[in-house]
Amino acid sequence: MKRLILALTIMGAPALAQDVITYDTEQSFDDVIFGLESAILDRGLVVDHVSHTGEMLERTRADLGSDMVLFTQADVYSFCSASLSRKVMEADVMNIQFCPYDIFVMVQTDTPDKTTIGFRSFPEGAMKEVEALLDGIARGAIGLDQ
Template identity: 70%
Template sequence: MKHLIRALAVSACAAVATGPALAQSAVTYDTDQSFDDVIFGLENAILDAGLVVDHVSHTGDMLERTREDVGSDVVLFEHADVYSFCSAQISREVMEDDPMNIRFCPYDIFVIVRPETPDTTTIGFTQYPDGAMQKVQEMLDGIARAAIGIE
């Protein structure tokens, strides 16, 4: 009986540890600027912050290119790119607070145009948890705002 109880306890812990993660909200800003203008502003804002773009994911192109292959007829985006980058200073600060904050690095800002709102470009990023990660959220918010000219 003792073994059965222990096995059930271990199974319960494993189920909790491997359960689905909670979805995080996004912080977004809409603008009437074109996708290309927002991308140009984002690239400049990242550079102006003393950072370097690590990677640009052309997510919208990939989703459109593979849409029929996966059996869908839904066009999700007119344009959609995700810019990934990191800050050595801020990353060190948040990881010294909690080394598991590594899971958030690199940091991403997305720019999208949806088919149902073709005159609206949205720029945004993941909302981070309270605590040290708010430093990252403040950095991303400043970069996103600078990209579209919001003070």
């Protein structure tokens, strides 16, 4: 019994689900993606990876026994800021868990005329500066910061 208690103490509390910040627009998926790429590059950042999540889910849908089509299109853009990442990790090295930063763009099959762009929120403290960066990029991608 003491070993179990010790193991639970060492493991700590489980991570809690984070809130998501989203913006909806009537702009096309392609227009929002173009705006997102531009907003990232305009800040001197580089896209590290694009995850074509919607394509993957559709490609594997039948193999997994599902008949539900979730998205007409959905991508996740991953990128980082060396200066901001250093700043937040100097404040708390455990902020490494949030890097790289992700912004998703999706069109759900049940709302084909609406494109959603968003990102996860971050905990209070140094990571709020990263959240502000992502918010500016997301809003800029759909023309809300102009």
